Amino acid sequence: MKRIMILPAVVLTICLALPQFSQATIRTNEVAQAQQKAVKYTEITSTQLPKAVSDALAKDYVGYKTDKTSKGDDGSFKVAVSKGTDKSMLFYSADGKLTKSKKATDKAKSEKMKPEAPMK
Numbered sequence: 001m002k003r004i005m006i007l008p009a010v011v012l013t014i015c016l017a018l019p020q021f022s023q024a025t026i027r028t029n030e031v032a033q034a035q036q037k038a039v040k041y042t043e044i045t046s047t048q049l050p051k052a053v054s055d056a057l058a059k060d061y062v063g064y065k066t067d068k069t070s071k072g073d074d075g076s077f078k079v080a081v082s083k084g085t086d087k088s089m090l091f092y093s094a095d096g097k098l099t100k101s102k103k104a105t106d107k108a109k110s111e112k113m114k115p116e117a118p119m120k
Contacts, residue, residue, distance in 0.1 A: 041070035041078050052096025053077050060098070061090075080104070 046066045049057075057066065061081055068080040076099065077092045087104035 039072040039074050039076060041072050044069050044071050046079075049077060049079070050094055050096065052094070053079070053092045056092065056096040056098065057081070057090075064088075 046054075046069050048071070049069055057064075057079065061083075064081040064083045066079060067082050067087075070078040072078065075094045077094070079090045079092065081088050081090060082104075089102050089104055090098060091100040093099055
């Protein structure tokens with residue numbers, strides 16, 4: 001009789017413990033992603049860009065002017081381009097693949113829309 005009562009208690013304990021283990025794993029992954037090293041960029045000329053990055057820019061951003069180029073300490077490249085009022089920041093890997101892009105005008109708009117602190 002004791003064996004019959006012990007088995008459901010063990011099963012119940014295991015079932016209640018499993019969700020806690022999965023949540024702990026998720027939180028560990030979030031912390032690991034937040035602790036990624038920040039990339040430091042140094043300014044370079046557009047002629048120093050690798051051929052693959054230059055080709056990708058010429059193909060995908062026809063008519064855009066290259067404003068500023070930088071090389072990251074991880075081997076990536078940051079390129080600021082503009083066409084009229086449209087300004088973008090592009091991030092490329094050394095082999096010419098676009099890894100990230102963001103509109104520079106979005107940042108300026110969001111800064112203008114921030115509410116001012118109330119005066120005391």
